[in-house]
Amino acid sequence: MNAVLEQLQSHRSIRKFTDQPLPQGLLEKLVAAAQGASSSNHVQAYSIIRISDRRNRALLKSLAGEQAYIEQAAEFLVFCADMKRNTEAAARTGIEPTMGMTEQLLVATIDTALVAQNLAIAAESEGLGIVYIGGVRNNPEAICELLKLPQNVYPVFGMCLGYPAHNPEVKPRLPLVTVLKQDYYDDQHDPVLIDQYDTEMERYYQARTGGNKTSNWSQSMAPMFSGKLRPHMREFLLKQGFELK
């Protein structure tokens, strides 16, 4: 297996970081590399906000799920889907830009995810650890206010970066054949495979928590589907100019 495949396959989210800061200029180098990501029609519909202000780090921590590493990591970035730059560019050509299409939400969200994943890989290739913070969507309005995010921009997720201070095991992934399908969607054999995966994940959780976490994968899916997940998101997106038309 080549070194890149090795790196991709051994990714673990890092949630404990040393105090060591990034060397001067490294973050810029990582972002420049990340910008190489593909982008729908070259829109590059993202902005990355680097949070160096310590007070705002503390505020973001409390707004995004009270995860200590948001404050502790050497760097915390907020990845924003950004259609402001593009609508303004389009307006300069004399057209009246149409915003608020569902498709535009998808384009900007996907672009942001692609550049973020490149940045994650760039960071890990330099010995850093990362963790995505979906918790920025817990209180997106307050975060917009704090970071002065204008219309047509929304915070998709955050990312902590820093030098790892722990070495967690790689979490087992779904069996390959459940996610890679041939010619059409066929999941008739998946229940058996998911059963096996549940057993594997149960063992993993038990080992990781010294026997405290006994749930399996299927059980850990329940919270996302019991009750309404982040029910404010729709209204929030509408207000930010992503009108889901």
Added chain:
Amino acid sequence: MNAVLEQLQSHRSIRKFTDQPLPQGLLEKLVAAAQGASSSNHVQAYSIIRISDRRNRALLKSLAGEQAYIEQAAEFLVFCADMKRNTEAAARTGIEPTMGMTEQLLVATIDTALVAQNLAIAAESEGLGIVYIGGVRNNPEAICELLKLPQNVYPVFGMCLGYPAHNPEVKPRLPLVTVLKQDYYDDQHDPVLIDQYDTEMERYYQARTGGNKTSNWSQSMAPMFSGKLRPHMREFLLKQGFELK
């Protein structure tokens, strides 16, 4: 610059491929590496459909924007956001799963993009070229029918993979300071930088097309905002179970 950063930064979409197939087992190796991607609460909300049936390749080509490389590339994958597996897993724990939240659309779309970008990087590390095909969202309903995509699954984009038969220049990206912001969103200096970038992109397009394409970046943004971009997407997602609640 390390080899990974070098690779990320020199990405170009490949649209001409040799006839050479991938060695036996390579695609599976790439997907396994790609599965290392981060995932929101480990939902892994994606499925990848490998299209080997030649007739379906031709049909997909015509449904996804008539791009010849969809037929010609050694591999063509359709990346699907997949909440079926997760809702079923959640249901096995005895709950009545709630689907259709806007947040769930975001989670599944982001998960799909992260694994796809990992796959792109894995592929390029093995000497392959790739191009994303957003055109699968031109006719998503027809594609769902063709690939038998069930409720709670939708095609996000495609990807062609194969050995490159051309060597395009790397396309210039937005100036770093326009996409990496410090502590809050500030774009007051962006117009000057975008002007410079427009000039750079105009030169790039002229060089690439032997003088035939004279537009700049801002001009190339206009089509995405003049008129309604893929206006069927909202209705399509509702039908597939992504109800944008």
